[in-house]
Amino acid sequence: MTRTRTLCHAPLALGLLALTLGLAACGSQTSPTQDAAEQPAASTETEFVYDGQDHSWSSEAGAGAGVSALTLDAGTNSLSLENWTNATNGWGPVEINQSAGERSEGDGRTLTLAGETYAQGFGVHSASSLTFSLGGQCETFTADVGVDDEVGSKGSVVFQVWADGAKLYDSGVMTGVGATKSVSVDVSGKAELKLVVTDGGDGISHDHADWAAPLLLNCTGSNVKASGEVVYGGPIVITKGGTYSGNWEATENKTAVYIATKEPVVIENANIRSRGNLISGFSNRLTVRNVRGYALNPNVAGKTAGRAINAEEVLNLRVENSYFEGSTGIYVRKFLGDPSQGDSIRILRNRFRNTDGRRSDGNGGYNGTVSVVQAILFNDVKRLPNVEIAWNEIINEAGKSRTEENINFYVSSGTPSSPFLIHDNYIQGAYSDKPTTDTSYPGGGILVGDGKVTDPLDNGYTRVYNNQVVGTTNHGIAIDGGVDNRVYNNRVISSGRLPDGQRLPAANVGLYVWDLHGARSLTPPTFAGNRLENNVVGWTRVLADGKTVNNPTWLPHCGVNGTVCGGNQNIGTVTLEMEGQEYQRWQDKLSANGVKVGP
Numbered sequence: 031m032t033r034t035r036t037l038c039h040a041p042l043a044l045g046l047l048a049l050t051l052g053l054a055a056c057g058s059q060t061s062p063t064q065d066a067a068e069q070p071a072a073s074t075e076t077e078f079v080y081d082g083q084d085h086s087w088s089s090e091a092g093a094g095a096g097v098s099a100l101t102l103d104a105g106t107n108s109l110s111l112e113n114w115t116n117a118t119n120g121w122g123p124v125e126i127n128q129s130a131g132e133r134s135e136g137d138g139r140t141l142t143l144a145g146e147t148y149a150q151g152f153g154v155h156s157a158s159s160l161t162f163s164l165g166g167q168c169e170t171f172t173a174d175v176g177v178d179d180e181v182g183s184k185g186s187v188v189f190q191v192w193a194d195g196a197k198l199y200d201s202g203v204m205t206g207v208g209a210t211k212s213v214s215v216d217v218s219g220k221a222e223l224k225l226v227v228t229d230g231g232d233g234i235s236h237d238h239a240d241w242a243a244p245l246l247l248n249c250t251g252s253n254v255k256a257s258g259e260v261v262y263g264g265p266i267v268i269t270k271g272g273t274y275s276g277n278w279e280a281t282e283n284k285t286a287v288y289i290a291t292k293e294p295v296v297i298e299n300a301n302i303r304s305r306g307n308l309i310s311g312f313s314n315r316l317t318v319r320n321v322r323g324y325a326l327n328p329n330v331a332g333k334t335a336g337r338a339i340n341a342e343e344v345l346n347l348r349v350e351n352s353y354f355e356g357s358t359g360i361y362v363r364k365f366l367g368d369p370s371q372g373d374s375i376r377i378l379r380n381r382f383r384n385t386d387g388r389r390s391d392g393n394g395g396y397n398g399t400v401s402v403v404q405a406i407l408f409n410d411v412k413r414l415p416n417v418e419i420a421w422n423e424i425i426n427e428a429g430k431s432r433t434e435e436n437i438n439f440y441v442s443s444g445t446p447s448s449p450f451l452i453h454d455n456y457i458q459g460a461y462s463d464k465p466t467t468d469t470s471y472p473g474g475g476i477l478v479g480d481g482k483v484t485d486p487l488d489n490g491y492t493r494v495y496n497n498q499v500v501g502t503t504n505h506g507i508a509i510d511g512g513v514d515n516r517v518y519n520n521r522v523i524s525s526g527r528l529p530d531g532q533r534l535p536a537a538n539v540g541l542y543v544w545d546l547h548g549a550r551s552l553t554p555p556t557f558a559g560n561r562l563e564n565n566v567v568g569w570t571r572v573l574a575d576g577k578t579v580n581n582p583t584w585l586p587h588c589g590v591n592g593t594v595c596g597g598n599q600n601i602g603t604v605t606l607e608m609e610g611q612e613y614q615r616w617q618d619k620l621s622a623n624g625v626k627v628g629p
Contacts, residue, residue, distance in 0.1 A: 103249065105249060107246045109152075124152055126153075138180075143174060143242055166259075264279070266288070322352070331392035346374065351628060374418075384431035387434075420455065427461075436460055439478050442489065478508070497521070498616055507565070517561070521565070521615075524570060563598065582600040
């Protein structure tokens, strides 16, 4: 049971933006061509003078001293203990747990960056690459990177992280006098990891580069074949309460895990994939934690991918530390539980990738039409206290997704004493399926007050704060109805461009307050007492002639029925580089607060 609607909120040029998943906006250029010879240098003991001949090196299947074949354990794994599938190095062999040294194997020193030593890692020389088969087992790759101290102030390199052919991180040029940089990239579901070092544009002399303390985090380590492939069983129907762990899939357009009981059910430590819904049920008490879910093309003409969780007439729902990719999101319709017994809805510390409303063509592709979907959608969830949606990371890529609002509350409300708490979420990207030509795409970040009601208690009572919303096209955060919605202390930015720099003609506005349904004139009014205050906003639109204009806010109904807008800071023109910096800001925020997002 789903709602359908056409969304065209603010009557402005509507807009779209997608972002790279890396820590910085990186572009898609390939590694620069390398000269075969080192540049000559003066001969001293520590100058690493080379003889002008090609001493590059390559290896396959982990041919290197100190590398042992190792099946990944659950949790954290040191990459320097793992077999690579292919490796190349611009001068001498790749060194394990020591610096690049000279031409011979094992002639490096302790890995040292800016005076700090590291026991584990790789010492390489530009141009180099290291390729590893992840098999989708791990969630995050981290490392410290820089030019090793052994070359002093010399050397200039660029570190890149690639996964499944896409560049996730680019350090920019680093030199022997630069500070160490920390890398943290999401490799969830990735089959192959490739670590690349190029020269800094001035040749390869002295380019001794360190991948220090390289780690794979949150690896499954179980229920996998030696190749890293998850072993799935068939779909299941749960008819009794309890805790369920395992790997389930539905190869047809059906639900993989169907819950047919009102008894409390916990699904944890599971992998689920399906051409239909991943998890579904009516009138359930459900907890989902440490689950990885993958929605597949349904291969039925006109159908969209399944929902991550389809929860209708909910008694209690908690979703935490899970990962959902390619789905049509978490859908919650009606709440029938008992708040006095602690029943509510909490969606915490999850990762969502590429929420996708594109309809299948029945043959593995898409037919050019779409359905309205969101990463998180409440429908007719009224007067419910103790709701919290927090610390979720929601990222969409152009060409792989099609969402409208990432988080939407349709005819839904908290209570005057216990409003919905929507805080500390990171939302990046909301794209049309035709991002460079669509001029009327309505997708956005967070929308509260959606839908028309006659009772003020049935729509609103939300608190939206401390969120980061980046490049979500039509709007960042919006109030278009309801009572006592408060939006404050959020960061909302967009450059109006795709990561490759192309213009997004549907780019619109960062923040808006608009009584879409005329609820301000009802008796009693159901648009009243809303507040939009103290947000940081920068929303740039790129015109057809290449010029830019900024459209941070649109506030036609501030001042109506006690609605207040003020103190919002316009930061001016936004660039792709600024967008990339927001993800690093998010990573720093997670670290500072000790929050772990995802499985």
